[in-house]
Amino acid sequence: MDKDNLSVVLHSKGDIRLEQRPIPEPGPNDVLLQMHSVGICGSDVHYWQNGRIGDYVLKQPMILGHEASGRVVKVGSAVMHLKPGDRVAVEPGVPREVDEFFKSGRYNLSPSIFFCATPPDDGNLCRYYKHSANFCYKLPDNVTYEEGALIEPLSVGIHACRRAGVTLGSSVFVCGAGPIGLVSLLAAKAMGASQVIISDLSSDRLAKAKEIGADFLLHVKKEDAPQDIAKKVEGMLGCMPQISIECTGVQSSIQTAIYATHSGGVVVLVGLGNEMTTVPLLNAAVREVDIRGIFRYCNTWPVAIAMLASKKVNVKPLVTHRFPLEQAVQAFETTRQGLGVKVMLKCDKNDQNP
Numbered sequence: 001m002d003k004d005n006l007s008v009v010l011h012s013k014g015d016i017r018l019e020q021r022p023i024p025e026p027g028p029n030d031v032l033l034q035m036h037s038v039g040i041c042g043s044d045v046h047y048w049q050n051g052r053i054g055d056y057v058l059k060q061p062m063i064l065g066h067e068a069s070g071r072v073v074k075v076g077s078a079v080m081h082l083k084p085g086d087r088v089a090v091e092p093g094v095p096r097e098v099d100e101f102f103k104s105g106r107y108n109l110s111p112s113i114f115f116c117a118t119p120p121d122d123g124n125l126c127r128y129y130k131h132s133a134n135f136c137y138k139l140p141d142n143v144t145y146e147e148g149a150l151i152e153p154l155s156v157g158i159h160a161c162r163r164a165g166v167t168l169g170s171s172v173f174v175c176g177a178g179p180i181g182l183v184s185l186l187a188a189k190a191m192g193a194s195q196v197i198i199s200d201l202s203s204d205r206l207a208k209a210k211e212i213g214a215d216f217l218l219h220v221k222k223e224d225a226p227q228d229i230a231k232k233v234e235g236m237l238g239c240m241p242q243i244s245i246e247c248t249g250v251q252s253s254i255q256t257a258i259y260a261t262h263s264g265g266v267v268v269l270v271g272l273g274n275e276m277t278t279v280p281l282l283n284a285a286v287r288e289v290d291i292r293g294i295f296r297y298c299n300t301w302p303v304a305i306a307m308l309a310s311k312k313v314n315v316k317p318l319v320t321h322r323f324p325l326e327q328a329v330q331a332f333e334t335t336r337q338g339l340g341v342k343v344m345l346k347c348d349k350n351d352q353n354p
Contacts, residue, residue, distance in 0.1 A: 258289060
């Protein structure tokens, strides 16, 4: 057995290191995976730059990474549905107890959930990683490892669209064309949205949105007033959107989403910004605009795999940069600078293919 378990470890704010960790031994319900492709998320970069996200504070060294796929190399004694050689996508959130949230199918809300690369839980940016077998999903032969890793961000889009009630013929406004805005666009189109308009400050990101199926692009500037942007959205769509999916967390953008949404419609808050935000709550209240939050996702991996296998959704254009695991620091720097869309780390020395 290989002894090399090179891992990307965050020691403290600003201190990211490549170091060897012991290869874990799977418990009875676990599988040991040889990691293949792991995407870098904005949250990974945020932990690196700030040492915390909200109440989640880094107190000890932590392996980063949670957008992942790999190959099963060893299975625990009680695992029946997977075998060595299986290619799998990893759902990073694993409930630790059968609480009310687990029972009701909303396990993402369980306060004690294990989640990769959320302190104090280690992530999977390493060569070998142990995970609960029930949260590893077999990939069909026509779905690549990179597509498997992209199921994690895609899941955020699917969950957001489910919470929003996107259905056949929906008109949708997506605020922000970063990775999460783009997967929200993909999910909305796949779930039947007839028209999707997407806004961003960056014309490069809007070009990517166009490439993957946006119907309308709205280039905004920082100084634009939220009500003016809302008017532009209505002008371009020919109506106010029934659903707005806010993916930036920026106060002015949340305000725009509320103003833009049709009376009786829904705003879903996906992007996370400041703890306290000023919004036109009265405007939403008197127009019966529902404001809904999302926290990660639940019950999305089987749906996402079906969408990818049937080619109803194409996430491949999202990957703009690839680095071998040994160049993780450069990869993180690339993401921090906002270059491209999705940066993918390749963890298998012998297979750097998508």
